[in-house]
Amino acid sequence: MFLQFFIAEKLGYTHKELRQKISTQELFAWNAYFRIQAEREEKAHEKAKRQAQNRKIR
Numbered sequence: 001m002f003l004q005f006f007i008a009e010k011l012g013y014t015h016k017e018l019r020q021k022i023s024t025q026e027l028f029a030w031n032a033y034f035r036i037q038a039e040r041e042e043k044a045h046e047k048a049k050r051q052a053q054n055r056k057i058r
Contacts, residue, residue: 004027007034
């Protein structure tokens with residue numbers, strides 16, 4: 001249920017509108033998209049932290 005509210009918020013829909021406008025398959029596709037996006041952001045954050053630490057050491 002959290003996923004549905006999260007996606008509705010991101011798309012600017014109410015929960016009811018979301019349920020009427022997108023299929024379950026699309027809901028799962030959005031879920032995959034947001035998970036991949038979060039993983040990429042986490043990797044970029046970790047890389048930036050490592051680079052900052054390396055600059056401090058030198």
